Amino acid sequence: MARGKRSNGEGSVYQRKDGLWIGAAYVLTTTGHRKRVTVSATSEEEAWRKLRKKIADSDAGIPVSADNWTxxxxxxYWLENVATTKRPRTVEGYRAVVRRHLVPGLGAKKLQRLTAQDVRTFLNRLRHDCRCCADKVDAKRPKGERRCCAVGECCGLVLSDRTVQQVHAVLRNALQHAMREEVIPRNVAKLVQVKSPRYDVHRGLESDQAKALLKAARGNRLEALYVLALYLGMRRGELLGLRWSDIDWDGWDEPCGPHREEFCEDCADRCFPSLQVRQTLQRVGRKLVFVPPKTERSERATPLPQLVAEALVEHWDRQDDEAEAADDWEDSGLVFTTPKGGPLDPTYLRSSWYPLRKRAGLDGVRFHDLRHSCVTLLLRLGVPPHIVRDIVGHSAIDVTMKIYASVSLRDKREALKLLTDTLAKL
Incomplete structure (x- = not known):
C-alpha cells in the first residue's frame, strides 16, 4: 500500500537486501548541529516506531551523541578529564575498578545503547560468578593443577557486597557526567539498585583493652602515635601527615603548665596546647603524597589533654636523639618519621602495629579500630555526639552514631536495668 508524501523532518524507512528495515532521519546532536542517524528493526512498523522516538527526543531538546562512544x-575519557579532580587515592581506586571490572564486563557496549538491564545483568554476574574463573586464573594453570570451575569444583570466591557497590558507584558517577555533557539522555545505572553492605560495628576496644594497649606501647618509638590514635581518634593518614608546625604549644610553659596535677580555671585554655589536622599522607602507586584531609570536617583543631601533650614531648626528645645519631637525617618536619627522618610508609606502620597488638592480647584488631574505640568510649562516657563528631572529624553525625557507635549487650543490660529500677519505685 503506497504511503502518502512524508512531511519535512519525518525521516524515511527502507528495507535492505538482507531483509532488515532501516530508518533514517536528521536529529539534534550534542554539538548543537543536526546529523543523520539510523535505526534498525526486523519489521517496518518497529523501524518507524524507533525512528519517531529519535525524532521526538530531538524535538524535546534531548540530543543524541555526536560521538559514537563505547x-x-x-x-x-572520564578518567583522564573528569575524575582527576578527586583525591589521588580515589582516582587510583576508580582506575582499578574500571580496569578489573567495568571494561571486561561492559567495555565493548555502545554507550548510547547501554540499558538498565545490561547493568543489572553485569552486576549479578559480579555478585555470583567465581572470580578465579571469571578472571581466567584457573584456566591459565597447567591442566594438572586446575582446581576450580575448569574441573567442575567452584571455589566460591565471589566479590563482596561492598565491592559490587563500589563498581556500581563508579559506573553511576561516570554515566552521570556523560548525562551532564548530554552524551546520553539518562543515567541507566541509577535505575539499578544494589545490595547495601552490612558494616561490622562491634570493633571498638573496651576500656581494659585500651589500657592494655597503652601499657604495651610504653617505650615504643611510636608510642605517641598510638596515644593520639586512641585519645583523639585520628586516622592513619592524618597521623602520618602530622607536622610539628601543626601543634600550637602556646601556654605550655606557663607557671601552671604541665608539671601541676590540676590546671587553674582562669588560664586552663592557655595551658592546653592544640593540634591542627591540615593534611594526610597516602601511598598512591609507588609514591607517598600529601593530600588535604578526607572531608571539610576532617580539617579540624583539637585541644591536647595533658597526657597526650606529654607523650608528644617525649616523642620530640626521642626524635632529637635519632637526628643526632643519624648520618643523613632528613628534616621533613613531620611528627612521625622513619629512623632517618623521612615520611613513614603505611606498610612500616603495620610492621610496628602487629607485634604491639599481639603483646597486648589484641590479635585481629585493626589499627583503624583505635579510631572506633575513641568514638565508642567517648559516647559511653556521656559525651554529646556532636562533640564526638567534631573531635574525630566525621563528615556527619549519623556516621558517628550508625557506623561507629555499637550497642553491646552490656549497654542494653544497663538501659533495661535503669528502666526496671525506675518502674520498681512506683
Missing part, C-alpha cells in the same frame, strides 16, 4: 572509550 563504554570503554567514555570511561577512559
Amino acid at each position: 563504554v570503554d572509550g567514555y570511561l577512559a
Whole structure:
C-alpha cells in the first residue's frame, strides 16, 4: 500500500537486501548541529516506531551523541578529564575498578545503547560468578593443577557486597557526567539498585583493652602515635601527615603548665596546647603524597589533654636523639618519621602495629579500630555526639552514631536495668 508524501523532518524507512528495515532521519546532536542517524528493526512498523522516538527526543531538546562512544572509550575519557579532580587515592581506586571490572564486563557496549538491564545483568554476574574463573586464573594453570570451575569444583570466591557497590558507584558517577555533557539522555545505572553492605560495628576496644594497649606501647618509638590514635581518634593518614608546625604549644610553659596535677580555671585554655589536622599522607602507586584531609570536617583543631601533650614531648626528645645519631637525617618536619627522618610508609606502620597488638592480647584488631574505640568510649562516657563528631572529624553525625557507635549487650543490660529500677519505685 503506497504511503502518502512524508512531511519535512519525518525521516524515511527502507528495507535492505538482507531483509532488515532501516530508518533514517536528521536529529539534534550534542554539538548543537543536526546529523543523520539510523535505526534498525526486523519489521517496518518497529523501524518507524524507533525512528519517531529519535525524532521526538530531538524535538524535546534531548540530543543524541555526536560521538559514537563505547563504554570503554567514555570511561577512559572520564578518567583522564573528569575524575582527576578527586583525591589521588580515589582516582587510583576508580582506575582499578574500571580496569578489573567495568571494561571486561561492559567495555565493548555502545554507550548510547547501554540499558538498565545490561547493568543489572553485569552486576549479578559480579555478585555470583567465581572470580578465579571469571578472571581466567584457573584456566591459565597447567591442566594438572586446575582446581576450580575448569574441573567442575567452584571455589566460591565471589566479590563482596561492598565491592559490587563500589563498581556500581563508579559506573553511576561516570554515566552521570556523560548525562551532564548530554552524551546520553539518562543515567541507566541509577535505575539499578544494589545490595547495601552490612558494616561490622562491634570493633571498638573496651576500656581494659585500651589500657592494655597503652601499657604495651610504653617505650615504643611510636608510642605517641598510638596515644593520639586512641585519645583523639585520628586516622592513619592524618597521623602520618602530622607536622610539628601543626601543634600550637602556646601556654605550655606557663607557671601552671604541665608539671601541676590540676590546671587553674582562669588560664586552663592557655595551658592546653592544640593540634591542627591540615593534611594526610597516602601511598598512591609507588609514591607517598600529601593530600588535604578526607572531608571539610576532617580539617579540624583539637585541644591536647595533658597526657597526650606529654607523650608528644617525649616523642620530640626521642626524635632529637635519632637526628643526632643519624648520618643523613632528613628534616621533613613531620611528627612521625622513619629512623632517618623521612615520611613513614603505611606498610612500616603495620610492621610496628602487629607485634604491639599481639603483646597486648589484641590479635585481629585493626589499627583503624583505635579510631572506633575513641568514638565508642567517648559516647559511653556521656559525651554529646556532636562533640564526638567534631573531635574525630566525621563528615556527619549519623556516621558517628550508625557506623561507629555499637550497642553491646552490656549497654542494653544497663538501659533495661535503669528502666526496671525506675518502674520498681512506683
